[in-house]
Amino acid sequence: MSRQMVRPGGRSARVQASVHTAVRELEAEVGRDALTVPLVAQRAGVTPSTIYRRWGDLTELLSDVAVERLRPDTAPKDHGALAPDLAAWAEQFLDEMASPGGRAYIRDALLGDPDGTNAGQCSAYAADQVDLILARAAARGGEIPEAEIPEVETVIDRVVAPLMYRILFRPAGLDAAYARGLVAGLLGQGDR
Template identity: 50%
Template structure:
């Protein structure tokens, strides 16, 4: 089951989502992830378990959605040129996604049947890169598009964090970035 896309973004629905996300955050600070259950989260949020099941389908999808919302990044640093902006962004992204919470979030998103969570993750990354690209273009610099950067740099990073024996090194990520920039 996927997260329902047609749910209103304001009003009661937004308040319910906010309270459920807050319940997840609070419970994760109090106990291990493996101890969480939909009824426990529902009780903390003041909703019925059916509200969570109707919206998210299962616990994994809820945890993925809450993690994506929690890990929404700040605006990328402006270093004054495209190469340095992207190198800085790659360093931060590698550090955050390779952290314990970052790996947990990615595992939740991958395990979730909610394609909307994956779409949110992709859109967050694309938006971050587009900010950097727009700055570079305003300075007169040429840049690959966001999807090229995702395919050439972000995708290999995420794949290795999730499936390799160890995360890629920062030096390797800089090599991939330099190759993409030409």
């Protein structure tokens, strides 16, 4: 989210909203690399010093905006069982994150983030989605022995982390089959 609590509805909130909007519009229009603080300020109808004072610099502003864009906007689809739920979610996660745009957002989020707040937020989004899927599986009852539903942390280690690691460090050769394989590996062997 944004770096500071803002009185909602006040002038601060309006400025923040218009700056975020300006970033998104300009990102689309002139490309990420051409963004500068003065440019964003002009589009947002704000003086540059306002941005510098509130966000510090461009990378922190981008980090802020990136985290917003990485927030999932829908609950994971329900396929009626744990395995397909997880597999589908993993595939979609990979799809969104591994695109050039997705990678750029992840990097932005990580970058302008000295204290790790924004990165933590991204991770929390994923964890929430996974948690929802697992809770659904548990709620179905009969589906699976309760003991075989993995922990959230385990899903993060076995599915989310490998996906993210490869997206960031080795973008080559990532595909849906790999994502499905991770899920299969996790569910296929009675590991927790």
